[in-house]
Amino acid sequence: MTDQNAKGRILALCGGVGGAKLALGLDKIAGERLTVAVNTGDDFSHLGLHIAPDLDTVLYTLAGLADPERGWGRADESWNFMAALNELGADDWFQLGDKDLAIHVERTRRLAGGETLSAVTRDIGARLGLSAHIVPMSDDPVRTQVITDEGNLPFQHYFVRAQCRPRVKSIDFEGAETAALSEEFSAALTDPNLAAIVICPSNPYLSVDPLLSLSGVKEGLARSPAPVIAVSPLIHGQAVKGPTVKIMAELEIEPDALSIARHYGGVLDGIIVDVEDEGSVGPLRAMGLEARAAATYMKSLSDRIGLARCVMEFADDLNASKT
Amino acid sequence: MTDQNAKGRILALCGGVGGAKLALGLDKIAGERLTVAVNTGDDFSHLGLHIAPDLDTVLYTLAGLADPERGWGRADESWNFMAALNELGADDWFQLGDKDLAIHVERTRRLAGGETLSAVTRDIGARLGLSAHIVPMSDDPVRTQVITDEGNLPFQHYFVRAQCRPRVKSIDFEGAETAALSEEFSAALTDPNLAAIVICPSNPYLSVDPLLSLSGVKEGLARSPAPVIAVSPLIHGQAVKGPTVKIMAELEIEPDALSIARHYGGVLDGIIVDVEDEGSVGPLRAMGLEARAAATYMKSLSDRIGLARCVMEFADDLNASKT
Numbered sequence: 127m128t129d130q131n132a133k134g135r136i137l138a139l140c141g142g143v144g145g146a147k148l149a150l151g152l153d154k155i156a157g158e159r160l161t162v163a164v165n166t167g168d169d170f171s172h173l174g175l176h177i178a179p180d181l182d183t184v185l186y187t188l189a190g191l192a193d194p195e196r197g198w199g200r201a202d203e204s205w206n207f208m209a210a211l212n213e214l215g216a217d218d219w220f221q222l223g224d225k226d227l228a229i230h231v232e233r234t235r236r237l238a239g240g241e242t243l244s245a246v247t248r249d250i251g252a253r254l255g256l257s258a259h260i261v262p263m264s265d266d267p268v269r270t271q272v273i274t275d276e277g278n279l280p281f282q283h284y285f286v287r288a289q290c291r292p293r294v295k296s297i298d299f300e301g302a303e304t305a306a307l308s309e310e311f312s313a314a315l316t317d318p319n320l321a322a323i324v325i326c327p328s329n330p331y332l333s334v335d336p337l338l339s340l341s342g343v344k345e346g347l348a349r350s351p352a353p354v355i356a357v358s359p360l361i362h363g364q365a366v367k368g369p370t371v372k373i374m375a376e377l378e379i380e381p382d383a384l385s386i387a388r389h390y391g392g393v394l395d396g397i398i399v400d401v402e403d404e405g406s407v408g409p410l411r412a413m414g415l416e417a418r419a420a421a422t423y424m425k426s427l428s429d430r431i432g433l434a435r436c437v438m439e440f441a442d443d444l445n446a447s448k449t
Numbered sequence: 450m451t452d453q454n455a456k457g458r459i460l461a462l463c464g465g466v467g468g469a470k471l472a473l474g475l476d477k478i479a480g481e482r483l484t485v486a487v488n489t490g491d492d493f494s495h496l497g498l499h500i501a502p503d504l505d506t507v508l509y510t511l512a513g514l515a516d517p518e519r520g521w522g523r524a525d526e527s528w529n530f531m532a533a534l535n536e537l538g539a540d541d542w543f544q545l546g547d548k549d550l551a552i553h554v555e556r557t558r559r560l561a562g563g564e565t566l567s568a569v570t571r572d573i574g575a576r577l578g579l580s581a582h583i584v585p586m587s588d589d590p591v592r593t594q595v596i597t598d599e600g601n602l603p604f605q606h607y608f609v610r611a612q613c614r615p616r617v618k619s620i621d622f623e624g625a626e627t628a629a630l631s632e633e634f635s636a637a638l639t640d641p642n643l644a645a646i647v648i649c650p651s652n653p654y655l656s657v658d659p660l661l662s663l664s665g666v667k668e669g670l671a672r673s674p675a676p677v678i679a680v681s682p683l684i685h686g687q688a689v690k691g692p693t694v695k696i697m698a699e700l701e702i703e704p705d706a707l708s709i710a711r712h713y714g715g716v717l718d719g720i721i722v723d724v725e726d727e728g729s730v731g732p733l734r735a736m737g738l739e740a741r742a743a744a745t746y747m748k749s750l751s752d753r754i755g756l757a758r759c760v761m762e763f764a765d766d767l768n769a770s771k772t
Contacts, residue, residue: 174558204529210551215576216558224547228533235497235539253538 134159134321134352136438137314141165141333142180143197143367144359145326146187147424151434152324153188153258154427160258161314162188165328166243167270167299167336168281172220173211175230176237179282180333181247181262182229189254197367200225219287244308259310263337266305270336271298281332290369294376297331302339315343320352322441327359327422329370330389331377338393347393353416353444354395355437358383361400361423382406387415395444398422398437416444457482457644457675459761460637464488464656465503466520466690467682468649469510470747474757475647476511476581477750483581484637485511488651489566490593490622490659491604495543496534498553499560502605503656504570504585505552512577520690523548542610567631582633586660589628593659594621604655613692617699620654625662638666643675645764650682650745652693653712654700661716670716676739676767677718678760681706684723684746705729710738719763721745721756739767 136156140149140163149162162184169178179198186192186200193201203223212218222230229250236246242265251260272284274292284292307315314320328334338344347354363381365371371381379385383399383406390397396416399406400423410417420436421429459479463472463486472485485507492501502521509515509523516524526546535541545553552573559569565588574583595607597615607615630638637643651657661667670677686704688694694704702708706722706729713720719739722729723746733740743759744752 173554174561175554200533204527204547206527206547207530207550207554210523210548211555213576214551214555214573216551216555224527224529224550225533227530227547227550228537228539231496231498231530232534232537232539238497250537253536 141328145328151430158257261310264305315346325356464651468651474753481580584633587628638669648679
């Protein structure tokens, strides 16, 4: 089985930084057999530019251009544009580096010319030398709205401007009911050669739910003969980065892998938890889910590749047990 | 008379680099009494951004931000955006510095929001601390087309991409017949307190003619009680910068101040030629024009202020001779 699966395709569902780390690991072992369907609920128009933060994080991460510390934008970045923009009195709460700006300007120009976000992303990926297929979840606009005690905030206003301070009451994905899956996401989801579908360790509520909220995705995951495996974004009740645990508290959800498994519900075949949370493997299995522990804290490239290998071994085993 | 004129307003007609130098000199002596009406025939849409090269050169020059060597863009500029854009395979024949980009992004955003170019330029000027009024010649699009032996080229394609190599047959200003003067240009042109109208030493054919081609400008200059004074952009048959003399040769025009005076025709009351061309003062007077020689090669700020003073003294004398 392993040999056959080694040739199978992988579909990864991914948000920003945490998910992108695993996507990089999967890319290193699967290359052009990997399709990464990326959340576009965080996309927004800013300074007249179409900004797609999660797409860019995945593109930059797989191209080796991402800033390793900051979690967004490019390494070795300069900020002269922002400084000049500040002189002109323009909005400067959303930081755009000088190099990073190129992708926003180029994408905005091409979208205005009538190209799809998929087509633009495909070309940019090719230009950056990527062999994996990075695809937006949809070419139609879906906009994450965070319903908070300070009102309804567009995602970036909540995440960047308000620095996740407001208390989250619920999260809406405007446009999700009518947005069509991108052609490549849809094709990957029904690909008969799929060896695994991986839900990357991005924020389940903010970054993965937009993908799952699209019409047909949950059904596609449930129907797929390939195992659907999530990697829990929590380690010992904490997220490596971002407001996952804060939001879980505000939604009165226990910050553990069982909550994550329950959240993804019927779409999962298996879940990987961190070695520190090995104790939850039993309870997860008791929920009727395949579960195993692995080192999910990805500091180095070899950590990323190591976790990707664990995910694919898990998928191999799940595929083998079906046949 | 001098005291009264010192309080009079000045209207300068200006293109890019050469003209902007004199505009800076005029700004230093007149400040908020100065209105600079700037050529927008060079404006174009590039990478989805509204680029206004002459407006920016004047804004940057008066704000002390212009690159002193290059003749366009900002001093202490970085080019990380262009390098990243190049990686993405986008058009990179038109260089946009990282700091410079701020003005294009901010202007494009505000124009898309329905503001006029005049309003955006006014705010940017105020933000940059300018007291002089920098105004686009029109808020309507006028686009300079250079008719060459290699076809009809939009201005920037001729000037930047083809580096002025094609042979010029004629020059068109698309939209000039229907474009309305900007409110501030129109108001300045009919201001009863005008002490002088100055045609700056920009390229007469490419940079000043767009202003003169607008409906009502030549009539306004002829009707104005204020003296209209041009500063010849030529010194001993050469331009300090740019293709003026090359274009004059291609149009079979002698590269001297008499040709410049003839080109501006009936709108002029006086012309200033360089001290090296003092010999043309007599022939210019024989044409019925007031003429005098001054140091027009502006290397330093004091050269710019010195020339501005000469222009205003000339205007004072012309005003005095009328009364």
